[in-house]
Amino acid sequence: xxxxxxxxxxxxxxxxxxxxxxxxxxxxxxxxxxxxxxxxxxxxxxxxxxxxxxxxxxxxxxxxxxxxxxxxxxxxxxxxxxxxxxxxxxxxxxxxxxxxxxxxxxxxxxxxxxxxxxxxxxxxxxxxxxxxxxxxxxxxxxxxxxxxxxxxxxxxxxxxxxxxxxxxxxxxxxxxxxxxxxxxxxxxxxxxxxxxxxxxxxxxxxxxxxxxxxxxxxxxxxxxxxxxxxxxxxxxxxxxxxxxxxxxxxxxxxxxxxxxxxxxxxxxxxxxxxxx
Amino acid sequence: xxxxxxxxxxxxxxxxxxxxxxxxxxxxxxxxxxxxxxxxxxxxxxxxxxxxxxxxxxxxxxxxxxxxxxxxxxxxxxxxxxxxxxxxxxxxxxxxxxxxxxxxxxxxxxxxxxxxxxxxxxxxxxxxxxxxxxxxxxxxxxxxxxxxxxxxxxxxxxxxxxxxxxxxxxxxxxxxxxxxxxxxxxxxxxxxxxxxxxxxxxxxxxxxxxxxxxxxxxxxxxxxxxxxxxxxxxxxxxxxxxxxxxxxxxxxxxxxxxxxxxxxxxxxxxxxxxxxxxxxxxxxxxxxxxxxxxxxxxxxxxxxxxxxxxxxxxxxxxxxxxxxxxxxxxxxxxx
Numbered sequence: 301x302x303x304x305x306x307x308x309x310x311x312x313x314x315x316x317x318x319x320x321x322x323x324x325x326x327x328x329x330x331x332x333x334x335x336x337x338x339x340x341x342x343x344x345x346x347x348x349x350x351x352x353x354x355x356x357x358x359x360x361x362x363x364x365x366x367x368x369x370x371x372x373x374x375x376x377x378x379x380x381x382x383x384x385x386x387x388x389x390x391x392x393x394x395x396x397x398x399x400x401x402x403x404x405x406x407x408x409x410x411x412x413x414x415x416x417x418x419x420x421x422x423x424x425x426x427x428x429x430x431x432x433x434x435x436x437x438x439x440x441x442x443x444x445x446x447x448x449x450x451x452x453x454x455x456x457x458x459x460x461x462x463x464x465x466x467x468x469x470x471x472x473x474x475x476x477x478x479x480x481x482x483x484x485x486x487x488x489x490x491x492x493x494x495x496x497x498x499x500x501x502x503x504x505x506x507x508x509x510x511x512x513x514x515x516x517x518x519x520x521x522x523x524x525x526x527x528x529x530x531x532x533x534x535x536x537x538x539x540x541x542x543x544x545x546x547x548x549x550x551x552x553x554x555x556x557x558x559x560x561x562x563x564x565x566x567x568x569x570x571x572x573x574x575x576x
Numbered sequence: 577x578x579x580x581x582x583x584x585x586x587x588x589x590x591x592x593x594x595x596x597x598x599x600x601x602x603x604x605x606x607x608x609x610x611x612x613x614x615x616x617x618x619x620x621x622x623x624x625x626x627x628x629x630x631x632x633x634x635x636x637x638x639x640x641x642x643x644x645x646x647x648x649x650x651x652x653x654x655x656x657x658x659x660x661x662x663x664x665x666x667x668x669x670x671x672x673x674x675x676x677x678x679x680x681x682x683x684x685x686x687x688x689x690x691x692x693x694x695x696x697x698x699x700x701x702x703x704x705x706x707x708x709x710x711x712x713x714x715x716x717x718x719x720x721x722x723x724x725x726x727x728x729x730x731x732x733x734x735x736x737x738x739x740x741x742x743x744x745x746x747x748x749x750x751x752x753x754x755x756x757x758x759x760x761x762x763x764x765x766x767x768x769x770x771x772x773x774x775x776x777x778x779x780x781x782x783x784x785x786x787x788x789x790x791x792x793x794x795x796x797x798x799x800x801x802x803x804x805x806x807x808x809x810x811x812x813x814x815x816x817x818x819x820x821x822x823x824x825x826x827x828x829x830x831x832x833x834x835x836x837x838x839x840x841x842x843x844x845x846x847x848x849x850x851x852x853x854x855x856x857x858x859x860x861x862x863x864x865x866x867x868x869x870x871x872x873x874x875x876x877x878x879x880x881x882x883x884x885x886x887x888x889x890x891x892x893x894x895x896x897x898x899x900x901x902x903x904x905x906x907x908x909x910x911x
Contacts, residue, residue, distance in 0.1 A: 469658075476654060477726075479678050491665045492663075
C-alpha cells in the first residue's frame, strides 16, 4: 500500500515538474514559433500554436536589414573579452582572499558586493559624460571595460566561495612536497579549481551576453552587440512581432547552445558548497 | 641524519601566545610523540618545525643548521596530515611521486621509487586508482607512502590515525611503528591519545598550555611524572589525587596513586574506606569507582575478575612504594 502511494506521488511530482519546466520554457518556445510565422499570424487572436504557414522569411529580412553577424561578433568580443579580463583580475583577488585572509577580507567582499546594489541608471549620466570625453562611446573597448567592472564583484564572490572549499591541507602538502607557488598553481590548485573556474566563466559569459542597460545606452552601431540588434526591432516602425522574434531567437541561439552543453557545470557551480 | 633541536621556540598569533618557549632535543632516528589536550599547541609546534608557520622567536636546528628562514620544502622533512591531504585529481602513483617530480627526478627513477614504496605499504594493486576509490586505511597508506618516498630527514605526523575506526587504528599504529624502526628515520608524531603516545614513542613530550611539561620515555613519565598535570594525563584510568590529612602525613600538599596501585580489601582493613558507586567488569580487569566520602571519588583497578558490586563497602590500600607526592605548586617531590 505504502509502495503504491509512493509511486503515485512520484508520478504526480514528475508530471508537476515537467509542467513547471514547460511553463518556464514556454516564452522561449513561443518566441521561436513566432519567428516562423508571418507578421499577420504572429498577431492573430486566437493564436495558432503549430498549424500556421511556416516561413523563414523573417530570418532573411532580419539579416538583410541589419547585419546579424556584425552584431553577433560584437557580442562575442564584448562578452568574451569582459569575461576573460574579469577572470584575470578576479582569480588572484579571490586566491589571496581565500588563502591568506585578513581581518578586513569579509568587509572588502561585502563592499564589492554593495556596488551591485546600486542601480546602474544612477551612474549613467556621469559614465556617459566620461565616455564621451575620452571617446569610448560606441566602442567595443568601452563596453568590455564597463561590463567587466559590472560583473567583477560577482565573479570574485563565486571564485572566492569556490576556492574556500579547497582544503588548505592539500596546498600545504604540496608545499611540503617541494612545489613552488607557480607549480602549486599549475599542478594542484588549477586542476582542483577547474569546475569552479568553468562555471564562473560560463555564468559571467551569459550575464555579459544578455546585458542590455549599458550596451543599449553606450553603443549605437559600430560596437552594438545583439541586445541593440534586438532593440532595433521594437520601436521605429511600430512593433513587428515576427521579426522581433526572429532577431531574438538569433540573439539567444549561441548562448542557449552553450548553456545546453554546459548545464552540468553550471548547476554544479551554482550549487557548489550548498550541500555537504 | 635527522637530529632536530628546538631552542626557546615561541609562537604568538597577535596577543595570544601559543608556544611559550620550547626547548627540545630530538635524537636522530628516534620516535618522539607530542601529546596533550586539545589547544595545548602540539600541532602548532609541529607546523613550526615543518615550516608551515613562522616562529615568533627562537631557533629550530635540523642537523645543526638553523632553518627558521628556510621554506618547508627545503627543510628535508615530510608530513602526514590528519585529513591525509591527498591530491584528489591524481592517481595513487601521482600522489606518491609528486614530491619526486617536483624535485626533478627522471621519470623511470620516480616510477621505481614509487613502486618500491607502494610495495612496502601493500599499495601495489591500487597505483592507478584515484584517492576517492580507496578506503580510509588505504588513503592513510598513500599519505604515508608520499612521506617515505622522499627519504626525508624526519617524518612529521599530525594526528594521522584519528579518522580511522578503532580496530584499524590499532593496526596502523603497529604498522607505523614498525615502518619507522625499519627505515630508522626520525619521526615526530602528534596525538591527543595517550595510549598511542605510550605505545609508539621512544620519547614523549607532554604539552599543556603552550609549555612543555615533561620530556622523557613513556615509562619515565608513568613512573616519575614531573607534576600533577603529567601525572593526571599519562595513565588510564587517571591517577587518583588525594589532599588533606593523608597527604600532609606524607609531607605533601597532594598525593597521587594510580588505580592499579590501590589494593582492594574488605572494609576495615586500613587505608581509605568507601562505597562502590560503579563497578565495571571487563573480564580481564575490574574497575571500581569508589565514593570515599571527604576524599572524593577514587578509581581502583583489579587485574582479573572481582565479584564486587555497586553498594559494597571496601577499603583501598595504596602501595606505599607507588605513592607520588606533589608540593603546593603541583610539582613532584622526590625522595
